[in-house]
Amino acid sequence: MEKIKMTTPLVEMDGDEMTRILWKMIKDELLIPFIDLKTEYYDLGLEYREQTKDQVTIDSALATKKYGVAVKCATITPNAARVKEYNLTEMWKSPNGTIRAILDGTVFRAPILVKGLDPYVPTWKKPITIARHAYGDVYRGVEMKIPTAGKAELVFTDKDGNVSRETIHEFDGPGIIQGMHNLDSSIESFARSCFNFALDTKQDLWFATKDTISKKYDHNFKDIFQEIFDAEYKEKFDAAGIEYFYTLIDDAVARVIRSEGGYIWACKNYDGDVMSDMIATAYGSLAMMTSVLVSPEGNYEYEAAHGTVQRHYYKHLKGETTSTNSVATIFAWTGALNKRGELDNIPALCDFAKKLEKATIDTIESGHMTKDLALMTSLENVTTENSESFIKEIRKNLEAML
Ligand code: NAP
Ligand code: MG
Numbered sequence: 001m002e003k004i005k006m007t008t009p010l011v012e013m014d015g016d017e018m019t020r021i022l023w024k025m026i027k028d029e030l031l032i033p034f035i036d037l038k039t040e041y042y043d044l045g046l047e048y049r050e051q052t053k054d055q056v057t058i059d060s061a062l063a064t065k066k067y068g069v070a071v072k073c074a075t076i077t078p079n080a081a082r083v084k085e086y087n088l089t090e091m092w093k094s095p096n097g098t099i100r101a102i103l104d105g106t107v108f109r110a111p112i113l114v115k116g117l118d119p120y121v122p123t124w125k126k127p128i129t130i131a132r133h134a135y136g137d138v139y140r141g142v143e144m145k146i147p148t149a150g151k152a153e154l155v156f157t158d159k160d161g162n163v164s165r166e167t168i169h170e171f172d173g174p175g176i177i178q179g180m181h182n183l184d185s186s187i188e189s190f191a192r193s194c195f196n197f198a199l200d201t202k203q204d205l206w207f208a209t210k211d212t213i214s215k216k217y218d219h220n221f222k223d224i225f226q227e228i229f230d231a232e233y234k235e236k237f238d239a240a241g242i243e244y245f246y247t248l249i250d251d252a253v254a255r256v257i258r259s260e261g262g263y264i265w266a267c268k269n270y271d272g273d274v275m276s277d278m279i280a281t282a283y284g285s286l287a288m289m290t291s292v293l294v295s296p297e298g299n300y301e302y303e304a305a306h307g308t309v310q311r312h313y314y315k316h317l318k319g320e321t322t323s324t325n326s327v328a329t330i331f332a333w334t335g336a337l338n339k340r341g342e343l344d345n346i347p348a349l350c351d352f353a354k355k356l357e358k359a360t361i362d363t364i365e366s367g368h369m370t371k372d373l374a375l376m377t378s379l380e381n382v383t384t385e386n387s388e389s390f391i392k393e394i395r396k397n398l399e400a401m402l
Helices: 017-031 046-051 055-067 080-085 095-103 184-201 217-240 249-258 269-283 310-317 327-344 347-365 387-401
Strands: 010-014 039-043 069-072 106-111 128-133 142-146 150-157 163-171 175-179 204-209 244-248 263-267 289-294 300-304
Touching: 010 055, 010 327, 017 310, 017 327, 017 387, 039 055, 046 055, 055 069, 055 095, 069 095, 069 327, 095 289, 095 300, 106 184, 106 269, 128 184, 128 269, 142 150, 163 175, 184 204, 184 217, 184 263, 204 217, 204 249, 217 244, 244 249, 249 269, 263 269, 269 289, 289 327, 300 327, 327 347, 347 387
Parallel strands: 010 039, 010 069, 069 300, 128 263, 204 244, 204 263
Antiparallel strands: 106 128, 106 289, 142 175, 150 163, 289 300
């Protein structure tokens, strides 16, 4: 069989630990035998980030702006323990945070539904897609430890030198403060990405913040969404028979649990981070969650929603067999390849991506799955595969299909 040709390279962002091992297996078993894979490779593994003082992360985001489509492996976000483990000169920022800040835009995460893996919430029949705002708030926060008594203020100096200030707190003793920001322009593109994605996928859009407590900050999000909706989207939503509604985050959480799914839940940056893990877990597994960052200029970065699966990696290093689920990482590749095919008008590439997704789902539904899924499936006659044999089973199904 002749390999499928590509015209524009994908931006390939390699990563860390167990997912780095899966990354190579996926390429070797499921991609390179079938595609003349064209990528521009960026090594976001922590060692190389350290060597380049994190410049490689910035370069990979700029390459995504240039080419339009990236696929990213999970990466370590350094904490104190990692600084020691990898002998880092600095606690480098989260690569995802850096990339999201450069690309702006919105992250959409949706579970991959498979027969035999039933959500923990019995009412959920359809996927709930989480739209996470990808810029600002606590992720761009500036923090200070307050060592002693004193006054903390919020000060804004405008370009003409006019100053406005607000007391944060009069400290009697040590404490902590944090300053964070967002941009109207970023919230506007977040809103538009969500409204467009809702129209594309014909799903209702929910949005929620804590505007009763945060009367200026969160209220600003609410107002911007409503203004853009009324001015640009209301008629389109009516025509498509879908709905936009705003509610308080507390109410949203309660409604989500009672819902049957099938809508997009737009969340501020932190809410989206936390809630997407909750939703993914409740649908079955973090390893069954797809994730795509869509920028307002129409750039796409596909990844898995889970981390580097450190615990499995240390077993792997000791020579033990692992059973790490590669589904979300495979879907990151298929998402990226399909989008590349759409943009470059290569139907064979789109077709391949869809077949690889189907082969992956068929493999699980036929009873071959990794341990995380085997522990929760309602299917009978299940074979628990290891990291490698699972990918080989998918390859068998894929080859039969091609
Ligand atoms: P994690 O890698 O998501 O793994 C947490 C646990 O979830 C695992 O120990 C495993 O449970 C289960 N799990 C997650 N993905 C799995 C998969 N594909 N197959 C099977 N089981 C899976 O989170 P973490 O251990 O808290 O974080 C590890 C590193 O990842 C951290 O350095 C963090 O900074 C980074 N991280 C990166 C991203 C990203 O790049 N997008 C996101 C989150 C975290 P069992 O051990 O019980 O089997
Ligand atoms: Mg998270």
